[in-house]
Amino acid sequence: MKKALIIIDFINDIVSKDGKLAGKGYASFIEENNVIENTNKKIEEFRKNNDEVIFVKIQFKEDYSNQPKNSPLFGKAHEFGIFKKGESGDEFFPELDVKENDTIFIKTRVSAFYKTGLEEYLQEKGISELYFAGCATDLAIENAVRDAHDRDFSCFVLENCSGAGDRETHNNSLKNLGKIAKII
Numbered sequence: 001m002k003k004a005l006i007i008i009d010f011i012n013d014i015v016s017k018d019g020k021l022a023g024k025g026y027a028s029f030i031e032e033n034n035v036i037e038n039t040n041k042k043i044e045e046f047r048k049n050n051d052e053v054i055f056v057k058i059q060f061k062e063d064y065s066n067q068p069k070n071s072p073l074f075g076k077a078h079e080f081g082i083f084k085k086g087e088s089g090d091e092f093f094p095e096l097d098v099k100e101n102d103t104i105f106i107k108t109r110v111s112a113f114y115k116t117g118l119e120e121y122l123q124e125k126g127i128s129e130l131y132f133a134g135c136a137t138d139l140a141i142e143n144a145v146r147d148a149h150d151r152d153f154s155c156f157v158l159e160n161c162s163g164a165g166d167r168e169t170h171n172n173s174l175k176n177l178g179k180i181a182k183i184i
Contacts, residue, residue: 001005001154002127004052005042007161008112008134008144010096011057012091013082015135015163020082020089026135026166039133039161040097041168052127054104055098058083058140066108073110073139096107112144119132129154130179133161138173143183 013019022028029035044171046053060067062085064078078081083090084184105116113119122130129138130153134141141162145155157177174183 001028001129002125003129003131004054004122004127005046005131005179006029006054006056006112006134006144007043007096008132008140009037009055009058009068009136010036010055010093010134010168011083011089012093015071016089019175020080023117026163029163029166029170030135033160033163034172035135035161035163036095039158040095042131042133042161043097043159046131052103052125054103054118054121055092055114056107056118056134056140056144057090057092058104058108059085059128060108061065061085068109071109095148099129110139110143111147112140113147122153127153129156131156131158134159135163137162137164137170142173142177143178157181157183 013023014026019027019029033120037085043053060077060083067077105118107116130148131146132141145157148155159174163172177183
């Protein structure tokens with residue numbers, strides 16, 4: 001079985017101490033639990049085995065014309081100036097091991113599968129096993145895993161390579177995901 005590591009939303013706005021969403025607890029959780037370090041080890045392992053490493057991040061156009069204005073989650077992104085293309089907040093976290101030739105998908109919704117081409121890419125590559133890492137466990141990870149499951153991929157969530165605003169939220173999400181994915 002061919003497999004891929006899918007890393008979602010480790011961008012400055014979300015996981016940096018100076019990020020615009022730092023007050024939501026993501027940055028603290030990520031740092032306190034060595035999530036980036038753990039993820040980099042997994043990236044190295046996948047690269048060493050010639051398995052696919054894929055990065056996905058939320059990003060809106062400079063004018064926010066592709067922002068879902070009715071979304072309770074993203075509807076005010078333009079007011080806060082978050083997830084904006086070309087801004088440092090939308091860059092991958094500096095310590096994350098992203099290489100110039102890595103595969104990157106841009107999303108405009110919670111799910112990594114919504115109008116990104118990710119599903120088609122995975123199918124073209126013959127990949128059937130997906131390993132998920134990223135932030136937030138209860139949002140982007142949970143949504144992507146549910147979508148992947150419903151597209152008949154075998155799903156694995158890397159517990160120590162994912163994070164949420166707090167431990168309870170993270171654990172509750174993992175408990176829910178355990179019904180459709182293997183938590184490792």
